[in-house]
């Protein structure tokens with residue numbers, strides 16, 4: 001259990017982007033952020049990616065171990081890199097009250113460093129929430145297995161882990177979607193989940209969900225789901241609710257098994273009591289009568305739409321599980337970081353880091 005947290009003048013939220021995917025998400029958040037209440041921290045073993053990530057503070061983890069060349073898709077290297085940089089990570093962790101982290105599971109840095117960062121945060125009594133992508137099936141069984149092992153480790157330490165399987169990008173956006181557009185879309189979802197959390201925690205609500213309510217819900221073990229729905233008119237609430245509860249890009253969980261739920265309604269102006277009741281009743285009907293349901297309402301004039309619903313359910317069981325790993329073909333086992341050399345082209349950041357890293361090293365380097 002968490003100790004009660006004294007909320008001072010302002011809550012300090014640390015948004016951590018860990019590994020290549022996490023850093024891409026930070027770039028998207030940085031470009032669109034409205035307030036500096038949330039501090040953005042990039043964490044990577046890859047120096048070049050870090051230099052191209054927009055954040056308030058950056059930590060190159062494992063500089064001695066990897067020389068800034070990434071973790072080579074080896075989570076053990078990601079873990080050791082984070083352990084080498086424990087003091088710098090602790091400085092960042094201790095500068096915030098709550099950690100919201102974005103990462104991509106399946107590579108070395110995010111998969112290896114994330115559970116360790118979550119563990120450090122829990123030791124410091126800080127609530128820590130992860131939003132993590134799972135790799136495309138086409139990336140191979142080796143990466144799926146690495147991701148699944150990392151996810152299990154992450155769940156042991158983080159308060160809540162929300163997963164976005166990349167495969168669902170294809171199902172939702174279609175086979176023809178450009179890979180970069182698909183990632184942009186996914187990063188936008190990661191961004192919107194994190195932004196809604198920041199809004200809920202930072203704005204003083206009419207009915208307020210504070211950090212201790214939040215910590216209570218986050219303390220319910222099991223799978224977590226977090227969804228956002230938006231609308232301009234009150235009679236569009238059923239659709240917005242459906243969007244929040246059934247975002248096809250977020251791994252679905254069985255709401256009826258969930259033991260804790262936060263329903264947060266943000267509105268630009270006001271909301272009728274009838275609509276508020278409709279929203280909270282609909283959510284209550286989906287969960288067990290014993291579940292702890294906390295509802296909040298905040299007025300946020302800067303919202304892009306008139307209403308925004310945020311639903312966080314924890315302690316649930318997953319509806320969808322990543323296929324277990326059998327035998328990884330040896331050809332899929334990737335090179336060690338020391339054996340890899342990075343290309344230097346200046347337009348390289350048009351290519352997601354994990355694809356860049358699979359490209360053969362340029363000859364002569």
Ligand SMILES: Nc1nc2c(ncn2[C@@H]2O[C@H](COP(=O)(O)OP(=O)(O)OP(=O)(O)O)[C@@H](O)[C@H]2O)c(=O)[nH]1
Pocket residue numbers: 018019020021022024025045046070071072073074103104105106107108109110111133134135136139143166182183184186187352353354355357
């Ligand atoms: N949705 C989304 N997924 C990404 C993105 N970048 C990478 N991924 C996914 O995340 C997984 C891990 O890739 P990275 O984040 O680049 O890897 P890393 O954690 O930095 O690890 P190393 O490169 O081995 O040091 C990949 O297998 C992809 O499935 C992105 O921008 N968006």
